[in-house]
Amino acid sequence: MSKNGISRREFFESSAAAGLALAATGATSKLAAQEKDKPVRVGFIGVGSRGTVLLRLALLVEGVEIPAICDIDESHLSRAQRLVERRGQPTPEGYSRGPEDYRRMVERDDLDCVICATPWAWHTPMMVATLEAGKYGGVEVPAAGSVEECWQLVEASERTGVPCMMLENYCYFRNVMLALNLLDLGLFGDPVHSQVGYQKDERMLGIGPDGEMDFYSKVRSQANGNLYPTHALGPAAWLMNVNRADRFSYMVSMSSRSKQLGDYAVEKFGKDHPAAKIKFSQGDVNTTLIRTEQGRTVTLYYDTQSPRPWDPILRFQTSKGIFMGSFEKIYVEGLSEKPLTWEDSAGYYEKYEHPLWKKFGAMEVSGLGRGVSDFLAVHQFIEAVRRKSLTPLDVYDAVSWSVITPLSKQSVANKSAAVDFPDFTRGKWKEERKRIYYDV
Amino acid sequence: MSKNGISRREFFESSAAAGLALAATGATSKLAAQEKDKPVRVGFIGVGSRGTVLLRLALLVEGVEIPAICDIDESHLSRAQRLVERRGQPTPEGYSRGPEDYRRMVERDDLDCVICATPWAWHTPMMVATLEAGKYGGVEVPAAGSVEECWQLVEASERTGVPCMMLENYCYFRNVMLALNLLDLGLFGDPVHSQVGYQKDERMLGIGPDGEMDFYSKVRSQANGNLYPTHALGPAAWLMNVNRADRFSYMVSMSSRSKQLGDYAVEKFGKDHPAAKIKFSQGDVNTTLIRTEQGRTVTLYYDTQSPRPWDPILRFQTSKGIFMGSFEKIYVEGLSEKPLTWEDSAGYYEKYEHPLWKKFGAMEVSGLGRGVSDFLAVHQFIEAVRRKSLTPLDVYDAVSWSVITPLSKQSVANKSAAVDFPDFTRGKWKEERKRIYYDV
Numbered sequence: 001m002s003k004n005g006i007s008r009r010e011f012f013e014s015s016a017a018a019g020l021a022l023a024a025t026g027a028t029s030k031l032a033a034q035e036k037d038k039p040v041r042v043g044f045i046g047v048g049s050r051g052t053v054l055l056r057l058a059l060l061v062e063g064v065e066i067p068a069i070c071d072i073d074e075s076h077l078s079r080a081q082r083l084v085e086r087r088g089q090p091t092p093e094g095y096s097r098g099p100e101d102y103r104r105m106v107e108r109d110d111l112d113c114v115i116c117a118t119p120w121a122w123h124t125p126m127m128v129a130t131l132e133a134g135k136y137g138g139v140e141v142p143a144a145g146s147v148e149e150c151w152q153l154v155e156a157s158e159r160t161g162v163p164c165m166m167l168e169n170y171c172y173f174r175n176v177m178l179a180l181n182l183l184d185l186g187l188f189g190d191p192v193h194s195q196v197g198y199q200k201d202e203r204m205l206g207i208g209p210d211g212e213m214d215f216y217s218k219v220r221s222q223a224n225g226n227l228y229p230t231h232a233l234g235p236a237a238w239l240m241n242v243n244r245a246d247r248f249s250y251m252v253s254m255s256s257r258s259k260q261l262g263d264y265a266v267e268k269f270g271k272d273h274p275a276a277k278i279k280f281s282q283g284d285v286n287t288t289l290i291r292t293e294q295g296r297t298v299t300l301y302y303d304t305q306s307p308r309p310w311d312p313i314l315r316f317q318t319s320k321g322i323f324m325g326s327f328e329k330i331y332v333e334g335l336s337e338k339p340l341t342w343e344d345s346a347g348y349y350e351k352y353e354h355p356l357w358k359k360f361g362a363m364e365v366s367g368l369g370r371g372v373s374d375f376l377a378v379h380q381f382i383e384a385v386r387r388k389s390l391t392p393l394d395v396y397d398a399v400s401w402s403v404i405t406p407l408s409k410q411s412v413a414n415k416s417a418a419v420d421f422p423d424f425t426r427g428k429w430k431e432e433r434k435r436i437y438y439d440v
Numbered sequence: 441m442s443k444n445g446i447s448r449r450e451f452f453e454s455s456a457a458a459g460l461a462l463a464a465t466g467a468t469s470k471l472a473a474q475e476k477d478k479p480v481r482v483g484f485i486g487v488g489s490r491g492t493v494l495l496r497l498a499l500l501v502e503g504v505e506i507p508a509i510c511d512i513d514e515s516h517l518s519r520a521q522r523l524v525e526r527r528g529q530p531t532p533e534g535y536s537r538g539p540e541d542y543r544r545m546v547e548r549d550d551l552d553c554v555i556c557a558t559p560w561a562w563h564t565p566m567m568v569a570t571l572e573a574g575k576y577g578g579v580e581v582p583a584a585g586s587v588e589e590c591w592q593l594v595e596a597s598e599r600t601g602v603p604c605m606m607l608e609n610y611c612y613f614r615n616v617m618l619a620l621n622l623l624d625l626g627l628f629g630d631p632v633h634s635q636v637g638y639q640k641d642e643r644m645l646g647i648g649p650d651g652e653m654d655f656y657s658k659v660r661s662q663a664n665g666n667l668y669p670t671h672a673l674g675p676a677a678w679l680m681n682v683n684r685a686d687r688f689s690y691m692v693s694m695s696s697r698s699k700q701l702g703d704y705a706v707e708k709f710g711k712d713h714p715a716a717k718i719k720f721s722q723g724d725v726n727t728t729l730i731r732t733e734q735g736r737t738v739t740l741y742y743d744t745q746s747p748r749p750w751d752p753i754l755r756f757q758t759s760k761g762i763f764m765g766s767f768e769k770i771y772v773e774g775l776s777e778k779p780l781t782w783e784d785s786a787g788y789y790e791k792y793e794h795p796l797w798k799k800f801g802a803m804e805v806s807g808l809g810r811g812v813s814d815f816l817a818v819h820q821f822i823e824a825v826r827r828k829s830l831t832p833l834d835v836y837d838a839v840s841w842s843v844i845t846p847l848s849k850q851s852v853a854n855k856s857a858a859v860d861f862p863d864f865t866r867g868k869w870k871e872e873r874k875r876i877y878y879d880v
Contacts (some may be wrong), residue, residue: 257735
């Protein structure tokens with residue numbers, strides 16, 4: 001085990017398979033001057049609203065070059081090219097000859113990695129092509145939409161030896177990282193349970209101002225499960241070190257009736273409008289329970305069809321206490337002043353702020369998605385590329401968080417019957433590994 | 441449907457079966473002077489610590505007499521007799537000739553009701569005997585420990601026509617009643633989901649100061665499920681009007697590994713101590729999902745083996761918003777100032793305090809259990825007895841909340857397989873009824 005917790009054996013196995021000129025060190029804190037000076041060359045696929053945020057963030061990372069951008073929408077492409085130029089870089093070559101044009105781009109020999117922020121259905125094929133071309137893959141959530149796609153992604157990464165990271169910004173939230181740091185410092189014991197949720201009023205999403213349905217609305221009329229699991233589950237899985245000496249074993253899922261979205265359409269457009277006649281399948285509140293191989297549990301919500309404030313919950317519970325991240329309340333045996341009494345977490349940030357937040361927390365990223373956490377997800381990916389090292393979140397994380405969608409649909413359809421997680425690691429989860437943070 | 445929501449048909453059916461001289465009115469706000477003047481005569485079975493709290497609370501209700509008390513512990517009995525005397529009443533007759541002596545007491549013809557606060561295993565047989573003797577039954581939680589006991593209780597109440605109420609004090613919490621009032625006022629829409637928990641560090645319970653095991657410890661060494669569901673579930677079920685046009689349909693349950701209680705015993709007594717060698721079965725955090733016939737859902741925690749502040753959660757979610765009772769945060773569409781933004785609930789208490797809390801909230805009950813909510817549970821039971829009316833929480837509530845324990849054990853033992861709730865109401869749940877509050 002090297003200093004930063006990457007197993008050397010795994011590192012070299014990965015390197016060899018990759019056929020890449022990998023640096024023979026896993027050290028995080030020092031980087032040889034010549035590597036630091038070498039630019040990281042990033043290609044982008046999909047520069048709509050989210051892709052543009054990611055592009056802006058990547059341009060904030062020191063030593064990043066953007067030689068190529070792909071988008072079938074030429075106005076998006078052009079806007080993105082201007083953004084790069086404004087940073088004093090040459091105009092990136094544009095790829096917009098149709099939906100398969102990304103294949104030409106990923107074959108370029110002047111790219112180290114590709115970041116993909118296209119509609120969900122394109123994530124897996126674009127990442128597979130990226131990895132096959134020997135480039136690190138950074139993908140927006142979810143990484144895959146079906147069990148089959150999960151395997152395609154895993155097999156592409158294993159076959160090529162090239163890492164793939166899902167850019168899960170919620171993992172880099174300040175309060176999530178506070179909990180991670182307490183764990184890393186040995187002050188928070190052993191994880192027992194997490195409760196997390198993607199909880200946000202998204203009734204208006206998927207039905208346009210004139211009642212027209214987009215893909216999200218179509219999904220919700222046909223599916224019933226957890227349609228967007230990774231923002232919520234990522235932090236819980238990372239806290240529990242899932243895929244690093246533990247893994248998700250099985251899950252059950254339950255949906256309440258589907259009513260709110262239909263009521264909303266009637267209220268907004270009137271009962272005779274086509275939008276009011278859509279038969280939605282998606283239950284209003286979906287709840288999933290997950291059990292890990294080591295007997296830890298997760299409660300995972302998907303709650304987007306009711307009026308409610310945004311709330312990811314972020315309940316992290318360990319042998320030493322509990323952190324209610326959303327409401328910033330914490331109790332840690334040995335640290336808290338009064339026995340069994342909530343404290344505001346403010347004092348904990350003063351004492352136990354995560355090193356990444358200490359270093360980057362004050363930077364100016366306002367207006368860009370969720371700010372610093374978004375930046376950190378992109379930054380950590382790019383730093384792994386720079387070192388030609390493992391990514392902090394790996395392909396097994398990407399698929400075991402994304403696979404909730406098909407598995408939950410299956411469980412809901414079968415009266416909440418237990419569904420087993422495929423072991424995407426094929427037993428490699430048993431190896432203990434520490435969490436990775438680059439450039440701290 | 442009468443003014444207070446009791447169905448007249450049901451009321452008279454119940455009256456007729458009971459053979460009791462029932463008042464021919466369901467009105468809550470007025471009570472004939474002669475009834476008000478008549479004392480309510482209460483017998484007690486079990487006056488240990490909890491029973492004594494209930495006795496003290498009953499003595500705070502106007503016009504209550506205590507003619508008889510049963511306890512096999514003569515010091516408990518004697519203490520209870522002194523308490524009644526101090527209120528200026530005659531010494532209650534004591535019953536302490538052995539564990540079956542309660543049978544003599546419930547046969548007395550000068551009792552209107554019996555309140556039972558003995559160890560769990562005695563609740564059902566004592567209540568069945570009470571109902572058979574024609575007295576209203578008020579029972580501490582849980583009302584029953586097995587599916588079989590649930591049916592015994594239901595059948596005794598139906599056969600005799602005498603109501604049985606589980607004295608679930610959590611239902612009368614101030615914040616629970618705020619939510620109920622918002623619903624009753626039509627401001628909070630239709631219930632969709634609740635999340636509740638019995639969450640309290642009880643590692644010390646069941647292992648005495650010298651490591652000796654009591655019944656709770658023995659239960660936790662043999663069982664794995666939700667061992668104490670009613671405090672948490674009661675408020676959720678009441679909010680959703682379960683058993684009043686809805687009912688619990690099926691549930692799944694999942695436990696994390698059992699580790700914390702064993703670790704605690706080792707830490708506290710050393711690894712060679714007998715307490716450290718107990719093999720506990722109970723998982724550290726148990727989570728249960730329940731789905732109702734109408735498609736509402738509940739997430740129910742039992743979390744007593746980890747260091748944590750007490751937290752019943754009390755998440756109540758409706759078509760109009762969400763109330764996080766524990767942290768006193770609320771959002772209600774149409775009432776909240778800013779869209780999709782939490783408010784402190786303080787202002788809601790000013791405007792929408794429940795009438796029962798308005799009337800009794802300021803009374804002096806400090807030191808008695810949870811105070812006003814404890815008082816209200818006892819008070820509402822006694823007021824129902826005084827009127828010879830239906831109890832606010834009925835025998836179907838008692839059993840459908842208590843039955844979680846055996847059903848959750850079954851689900852946990854079968855990899856979280858779905859378990860159906862028996863329909864204890866035999867179809868009567870379909871009748872819509874309003875919530876009952878007496879003497880407001």
